[in-house]
Amino acid sequence: SAVISQKPSRDICQRGTSxxxxxxxxxxxxxxxxxxxxxxxxxxxxxxxxxGSEATYESGFVIDKFPISRPNLTFSTLTVSNMSxxxxxxxxxxxxxxxxxxxxxxxxxxxxxxxx
Amino acid sequence: xxxxxxxxxxxxxxxGNPLTVKCTYSVSGNPYLFWYVQYPxxxxxxxxxxxxxxxxxxxxxxxxxEFNKSQTSFHLKKPSALVSDSALYFCAVKGNxxxxxxxxxxxxxxxxx
Numbered sequence: 338s339a340v341i342s343q344k345p346s347r348d349i350c351q352r353g354t355s356x357x358x359x360x361x362x363x364x365x366x367x368x369x370x371x372x373x374x375x376x377x378x379x380x381x382x383x384x385x386x387x388x389g390s391e392a393t394y395e396s397g398f399v400i401d402k403f404p405i406s407r408p409n410l411t412f413s414t415l416t417v418s419n420m421s422x423x424x425x426x427x428x429x430x431x432x433x434x435x436x437x438x439x440x441x442x443x444x445x446x447x448x449x450x451x452x453x
Numbered sequence: 454x455x456x457x458x459x460x461x462x463x464x465x466x467x468x469g470n471p472l473t474v475k476c477t478y479s480v481s482g483n484p485y486l487f488w489y490v491q492y493p494x495x496x497x498x499x500x501x502x503x504x505x506x507x508x509x510x511x512x513x514x515x516x517x518x519e520f521n522k523s524q525t526s527f528h529l530k531k532p533s534a535l536v537s538d539s540a541l542y543f544c545a546v547k548g549n550x551x552x553x554x555x556x557x558x559x560x561x562x563x564x565x566x
Contacts, residue, residue, distance in 0.1 A: 370553060379543065380497075380556040429496070431554075441487050442545070442554050446496040 339364055339432050343445035350420055350452050357416045358448045360430030365410035370431040370442070371403070380429065386413045420452045455480040457546045459557035466534045467565050474529040474560045476544030486527040487545040487554065488518055497543065503527060514538070534564045 340363040350356050360369065368387055372380040383403055384392040392405040406414045417424050427449050433442040457478045466472040478484055488500040501512025508520040518529045529542060544557040 372556075379558040382553055382555070385553060441499045441502050443499070444497045 339366065339443045341430055341432060341443055341445035343430050343448050345448055346446060347449040348451070350450065352421050352452055354420055355416055355418045356420065356450060357414050358428055358430070360413045360415070360445055362411045362432055366432045367410070368432070369407065369413045371405065371413075371415045372429040372431060372444075374427040374429060374447070376426070383415070383428075417450065420450075422452045425450055425452045455546055455548050455555050457544050457555055457557040459542075459544055459560045461560050462558075463561045463563065465563045465565060468536050469533050472531050472534045472538070472562065472564070474542050474544075474562060476527045476529065476557060477525050478527060478544070478546040479525065480546055480548035482548045484525075484527075485547040485554075486518070486520060487547075488512065488516070488527075488529050489543045489545060489556075491541040491543065491559075493540075500529070500542075536564045536566050538562060539564045 342361045344359045348356055368385055370385055371383040373383055374380050382395050383398045384394045384405055386392045386405045386407040388407045388410050402418055404416045427447040429447045430445040431442045433440045459476055461475060464474055486503040489497045490500055491497050500516050501510050501518055503510050503520045509517060511517045516529060516531050518527055520527050539562055541559050541561050543559050545554045547554045
């Protein structure tokens with residue numbers, strides 16, 4: 338299993354500002370995933386972050402809005418840019434589940450973001 | 454494209470009765486199937502998975518799930534429900550040639566005392 342730490346755990350932000358969420362894993366992993374869970378909804382994959390290459394974004398998500406960094410095999414950041422109230426969600430970092438792996442995904446505790 | 458469906462938004466079960474939470478899936482290739490639980494204000498916890506082998510898999514907290522290839526289903530079950538089982542349950546799927554795990558919309562389970 339993997340232990341994943343996310344910071345901050347929650348934040349209240351003004352619209353138009355940006356927030357960077359950090360994700361630290363206790364072991365080296367090739368792939369990291371960022372999900373969004375809007376209130377009362379399921380998890381939606383935002384992007385896959387590979388170390389040493391640009392993130393791969395899912396339909397409906399773009400790099401300008403959700404820039405991702407992956408400087409090494411244990412760390413990643415997701416920035417939510419130019420926030421609006423519609424960005425209010427829980428953002429979750431995840432590892433595991435890559436194509437070569439048959440393991441389950443492990444999740445951080447999430448970052449609860451409220452945009453006012 | 455892979456997808457997963459949880460047809461029930463909410464399931465109500467009396468404490469002590471058996472429970473079933475339904476899940477069907479669609480993937481290319483062989484499926485990897487998962488169940489997760491989310492308690493209020495907490496992260497997702499892994500319950501169990503099917504990769505290969507026995508169609509009946511057992512997981513945490515007395516839960517089990519049965520993989521049915523012909524019906525493309527992976528229903529979550531428990532013989533005797535507890536009030537503490539009340540939570541939001543997510544079914545998830547990954548194709549064996551895919552990188553990412555896709556989640557169903559979730560089913561809220563209410564166990565009535």
